[in-house]
Amino acid sequence: MNHLLPLVIVTPLLGAALLVAAGRFVPRPAAEALACALAAATAALALHLLLHAPSPVIDWLGAWTPRNGHSVGIVLHADRLALGTAALVSLLVLAVLVYSWRYFDEPPRKHAGSFPALVLLFQAGMCGFVLTGDLFNAFVFFELMGVVAYALTGYRVEAAKAVQGGLTFGVVNSLGAYAMLMGVGLLYARTGELAMRHIGAALDARGAPDALVLAAFVLLLTGLLVKAAAVPFHFWLPDAHAVAPTPVCMLLSGVMVELGVYGTARIYWTIFSGPGGIPPETVAHTLLTFGVLSAAVGALMCWYQRHIKRLLAFSTVAHTGLFLIGLALLAPEATGGTALYLIGHAGVKAALFACAGILLDRYGSIDEYALHGRARELRLTAACFTAGGLALAGLPPFGTALGKAVTEEAAGPWLTALFVLVSAVTGGAVLRVAARVFGGHGTPPAAGEERETSGEGERPETEQQLTRVPATMLAVPGVLLVGALLAGVLPALHSAVGSAADEAAPGVTVALTPPHWSAPGILLGLLSAAVAAGLAVLAVRRPQHTRSRHWLDPLRLLHSGHIGDYVAWTLAGTTLLGALALTGLL
Amino acid sequence: MMDVLPYLVAAWIFLVGCYGLATSRNLIHAVGCLAVCQAATYVLLLSVGYRHSGTAPVFADLTPHTRPVVDPVVQALALTDVVVGATVTALLLALVIQVAKRHHTLDPDELSELRG
Missing domain, CATH: 1.20.58 (Methane Monooxygenase Hydroxylase; Chain G, domain 1)
Structure with missing residues (x-):
């Protein structure tokens, strides 16, 4: 007590x-x-x-x-x-x-x-x-943070996009929460308990899982994956993050979305990891499927955005996919690495959003094309934004790089390639924005297509358009980046995170070596940072977007901003989740 | 059959709410559909706690162990759930009002600023 x-x-x-x-x-x-x-x-x-x-x-x-x-x-x-x-x-x-x-x-x-x-x-x-x-309590807090997040997203009620994004966010997330509550109800019906550990013990005492346990697992995971914005549950996230006030974006992308991954891990470990739960291979291939989908779709969509906050939002989708993969490996080393990755990512992503907020409040635009070369005088913001891009790509010694390297080591060659590619593409997209907006490199691309979200005509969130950047707005991204850097270089933190993850995950009895730097990890980190820089240089030299048609158009058209479509995708995701879990049980 | 009927009803209400959400042409209707989805959780919780020929778990005029009572825990959960639902519905309807003011429409098909 x-x-x-x-x-x-x-x-x-x-x-x-x-x-x-x-x-x-x-x-x-x-x-x-x-x-x-x-x-x-x-x-x-x-x-x-x-x-x-x-x-x-x-x-x-x-x-x-x-x-x-x-x-x-x-x-x-x-x-x-x-x-x-x-x-x-x-x-x-x-x-x-x-x-x-x-x-x-x-x-x-x-x-x-x-x-x-x-x-x-x-x-x-x-x-x-x-x-x-307590599982029901978890639902209540899940909804509490959800409701506050919808309110904060639509905080500026005079902004047309913000209220639309907040509404979409609210409907999709609440639907996920109700699915989660159905799962809680089913587990209570089976075990008569609400404390997670007691539910897990009661399930194990009953023996092998049946259809009800499977249904509860699928429903609980639906709610958590909606929060974690795993593809195809992710559609609400870019709409909400692109329009929410910048400080709110920092929280949404930095920690709230990641809490979906945390909840997934927690619920699997305490309830479903025993003999009465879901077999580990099933959980592994289910989470792996959603992780790979999210990482791939998030990275592709991220690259083709011109609205800077929307670009960062899609990079969150991609990185959450990587966290889900790290969790799906069900290896204690990978769990420790993922936890470290998450800490580093929280600092880096919040810092990047903070820099984007400075652009919005200084120039009244958040559009990569419209801002081309206009932010040359903001040297410190440029430094922060570039450092953030490199950290997102996994440049050692940032915490993101160490977490990624440790997870890669447990993941095998194919997934390692995916980790390198995804972090390079998302980091590259940020570096491309930095080169165009802060450096004025390349020629300004021709006017974009009509069916994408541009970042023009946004209103600054401060009292007036800023003429100079206040010290607090600049200090925060700097401190956050230093934090992400410290997450990569403090061995005491690494061993603490490692042992905390070992303690939380079931079945770890011996103390494992804490996450640490290794030569291949450093080289892979340098490689992905170099690929990111290369992609950014290529993009700046050869502006895309001039072609009227693009092979990615069908994927982009799916992000329609329509609540009905998003609900349909959520149901499709639940069906996929159920099918994956069922094939593993049969 | 009567044992599983409440669960089938709960599943049906949830799915019919989702259908309404997916095909909605009016945002107020969509928020209503979300409330329908939530009603499914009430039905599920209350049927989980039901005991055959059980009465309300109020012991003021009832000697304990003389007759079965329904599970009070799920009723507490359902009450909490109602509070959560009221909050969510109120907030979403407030956002719908703002959408109507800014976009001059309630048809989700005509909201097209966020895409790609």
């Missing part, structure tokens, strides 16, 4: 309530300072528990402990992986609050507390989802 644990969720929740109640009467700096302080306090608390409390930290809320092995209470079950993720979430929330210091127009109805309150509520939802050991 450790009664400090619930405070990780309660602190931001109370802060949000306080800000909503008092936000009308306090000046804006006070509201934002309070939010920053509470986010920092939550991060400190999570780190304190991570470093000083014996793992796992367990708390039955209200002391509703199990009797005779049965429980009706709600349990928080935090091993070091969970606490580390909660700390990562809280630190990124802090970075976002600092970035959005004096960022927006005067908030609606003179209510200074509304935006920081929503961000804190988002933090509470994410921390709760990470720390809970």
Whole structure:
């Protein structure tokens, strides 16, 4: 029992309530300072528990402990992986609050507390989802972070695209959440338990899995993969990320989407990994299929975007695919590598979005073509954006590169090739944008086609168009990139992440060597960074997009922005998931 | 047959809600369809907790162990689920109002700014 644990969720929740109640009467700096302080306090608390409390930290809320092995209470079950993720979430929330210091127009109805309150509520939802050991509770927190994210996406209600993106996001994600709840209901019907560990034990006691367990697995995974934006559940993500306010994008792409992968891992490990669950080979080929699809589609779509935030959003799809592959390997080394990759990616992706936000607020556009050569004077932003592109491609010694290298080592040659290609293409797309926008290289491409999202005519999110970039907006991407760099060079962090992943994954009894740099890993990282740079140079020299037809057009037409289409794709994805899981069982 | 009927009904309600969402020509109708999908979860949860000839789990006028009661846990879950559903529906309808104001349409076929 450790009664400090619930405070990780309660602190931001109370802060949000306080800000909503008092936000009308306090000046804006006070509201934002309070939010920053509470986010920092939550991060400190999570780190304190991570470093000083014996793992796992367990708390039955209200002391509703199990009797005779049965429980009706709600349990928080935090091993070091969970606490580390909660700390990562809280630190990124802090970075976002600092970035959005004096960022927006005067908030609606003179209510200074509304935006920081929503961000804190988002933090509470994410921390709760990470720390809970109760399956229904996980659904509630899943929906809480979902609802806050829809509200934050549509925060600027006067922007036409933002409300459309927020609505699409809301409908698709809530549908996934309801599928997840159906799965929770089925598991409760079978086991009479809601605590994840008790469900797993009860399933194992019953013997081999049957159709009901399979259905529950498919439904739970549908919800989590919608959140993780795995292809074909991903359609909501680019629409939401392209239009959400930049600080919100940093959170959505940096941690929220990755929590879908975290949830998948958690639910497989604690519920379905035993003899009464789903066989490991089945889980492996199911997750591998979705991972490879997401990585490939995400990378291709990323390359052909001109809307910079949309480009970054598709790179998130691609990288989530890589995380799913890392998870699908079901090897402890790969899990540790994936966790490290995720940490590095959170810093890098948030930094890239922060730089994109600077462009938007400085020039009132987020379009690669329209901005061609206009951002030459922003040297520091250019440096951050380029470094972010190289880190995304996997340049050592960034944390992304180490995580990728360790995962590749466990993945075998074909998947290694995919990892190198996908990270090179997404990193290359970012470097291409950097070369055109900040360097003015190449000729500005001719006007694009009508059926793509351009980034022109966007409105800056700050009070007026910025004439100079505020220090906070520039410092945040810098610090985030330094964080991603430290994730790659601190051996203490590597061994901590490695042992946390070993502890979380079932069946690891001996201590494994923590993630570490190896010569092939460094060479592969350098290779993918070089390929990324090469792709960017080629693209700048020879502008694409001048042709009227392109072989990728059918794929791009699928991203229609139509809610009905996206729901149909979600159902198709569930069917594919069911078919893959079923073939493994037969 | 009567044992599986509630589960079949839940699955049918969920799928019919999805069908409505996929073919919707009006965003308010789409949000309604999402609420239909959620109604399927209520049916599922309540049928999971049902006991034959069970009564409400209120022990004020009932001596424990004299007659079966339905499972109160799923009822608590269903209540929580109703709260979640109300929040989601209210928020999505608010977004629909904003979509109607900015785009001057409620037909998803005519929203075409986000694509490719």
